[in-house]
Amino acid sequence: MNEKEYLEECKRFLDYFSVDYTGDTVILTDGGNSCIMNMKSQWAENFGGHSINGVARYVAEKLGKKVKYIDI
Secondary structure, X not given: OOXXXXXXXXXXXXXXXXXXXXXXXXXXXXXXHOEEOOOOOOOHHHHEOXXXXXXXXXXXXXXXXXXXXXXX
């Protein structure tokens, strides 16, 4: 998978977990620190061991967006 395809897969992953990356700032919470550890998960191959927030930070960087953490 090339970088463009990987970015699209990351966006699909974030959509699944309802992380909005469409604005100027990606808002993250402490709940996004959960790592994908279930090797039977549809996300395990590409994101096993990665947190939701980690993927969101990657997408934000690639799209030139800011990241903001909030307490919930």
